[in-house]
Amino acid sequence: MRLTVLLFAIAVALPAQAQSDRHKADAYAQGREIIADIDKIVTPDGIQETFTATLGGAPQVINVRGADRDNPLLLFIHGGPGSVEMPIAWSFQRPWEDYFAVVQWDQRGAGRSYRLIDPEKLAPTLSVDRYRDDAIALIELLRRKYGKRKVVLVGHSWGSAIGLAVAAKRPDLISAYVGIGQLIDVRENERLGFAWTLARAKADDNQEAVAELEGIRPYPGPGALDVKKLQIERKWSIRYGALAAYREDAAFYFNAAALSPEYAPADIEAIDDGSELAFRALFPQLVDLSFLGLTRVDVPVFLFLGRHDHTCDSALAARWLGKLDSPEKKIVWFEHSAHLPMLEQPGRVLTALVDDVRPLATP
Structure with a gap:
């Protein structure tokens, strides 16, 4: 079976037979074509493009979609490390695109960016x-490409660590920050989750x-995390719904990549x-x-927290926000979500983005 990492969540995705079928006959091709047609941006002022940019010396793939290019930019920073959400975005993002120009970014060495550079040369550069x-x-x-002054920054899981670090260092670039499944402290997170x-x-x-x-x-424990211990903890925390509420796994999330119009089979394997x-x-x-x-x-800082999230402990994030000094701050609770509210409660995520975040967005 294929294993994918989402903030240390060792999650089972496509079964081996499905991978084999996909590799041999690309059994998902027709589904991808249908979804591509449904999701096509056809509005006169819309935007739908994918391009490669060199960031910090490493080529990386960026996808931008929106019904109106005059809408605010929203940059979504994916989880992992390495768990791209560009190929999963078709399952939750389309409604966002009526209100934002949404940017998905495959970070250095991740997803479609993986095959653009020698991974052994890239490995020493990987740091927070x-x-x-x-x-x-x-x-x-x-900002230069689309003539914008600021972006809405959304970070999910591991991406919330990157996003919060960006918000702290360069607030001048950001009109609002949204942390989904916000990571606050790795060691304390592991203690609480266990x-x-x-x-x-x-x-x-x-x-x-x-x-x-x-x-x-x-x-x-003290010192570095033990990978084998981590895998055992995640085996059972996922089984009890810490990653996806009321579910014993998150296959529904990871398997969505197989139907992505943005990803060829070789990209999925990467x-x-x-x-x-x-x-x-x-x-x-x-x-x-x-x-x-x-x-x-x-x-302004918004935390979108799943009430059942024990992958990135939501109570820990809520306590941190309570002590934070910022121009504006708010927690939006998702009572029927764990770590994946975009798919678990997509309507509530949309309304929170539109009602709470978009009014603060700078064009």
């Missing part, structure tokens, strides 16, 4: 600061889960390679990643 600076360079490029998962397993009298979880104590590259390079760095010391951000 490099991704942050790539995002800043992309925003500057988008405690929740173990409690759920005990309440469920799941002896197998309890034994495996007890067996990885202390978790996360997703795993990019995830592995980013995970291998970044994993040792991330255990000490924390925004607990960030107490002021000079842009």
Whole structure:
């Protein structure tokens, strides 16, 4: 089976037989054609384009879609590390495009960007600061290309760490920041997630889960994170709905890439390679990643938090926002979502973007 990483969520996606069928006969081609036709931007002032830009010395793929090019720009920063959301965007983004020109960006070495540069040369460049600076360079490029002064910045999961770092460093470029599944502190996040998962397993009298979880104590423990321990924790936290509420997995999310009009089969296969590259390079760095010391951000900050999110603990993010000093701040709770509210409650995400965020957007 294909495994994909979403902020350390080791998630099962397409089964092996489906991959084989796709590779041999591209069984999803007709579906992609239908979705491409449905999603085609046909309005006279619309925009629909994909291009490659060199950011920080690395070529990266950018996709821009919107019904009216005069609408505000919204840059969506995907999760992972390495879990691109350009190929999944067709499943939730189209309504956003009536109100924003939406930018999807395959970060360095991820998705369609993976095959544009030698991954071994790229690996030493992968750091939180490099991704942050790539995002800043992309925003500057988008401003010039589309004649905008600022962008709405949306970060999901791992992308919320990049997005928040950008908002803190360059608030002059951003009209509002939205964190979906906001990451605040990796070590504390792991501690809280483990405690929740173990409690759920005990309440469920799941002896197998309890034994495996007890067996990885202390978790996360001092020092670097242990990958094997992480995989065990995620195995059971995902099973209990920490990634997708009321579901035992998030296959519905990851499998959506197979029908993407933006991705050929070879691009889909590159997703795993990019995830592995980013995970291998970044994993040792991330255990000490924390925004607990960030107490002021000079842009409006919105957190879209799933009530059931224990992949990036939503309660931890809410406590952080409560102490943050910013021009405006708000939590939008998604009572029936975990870490993927864009797909779990897409209508509520749309209305929050339109009602709360768009009025602050700078053209």
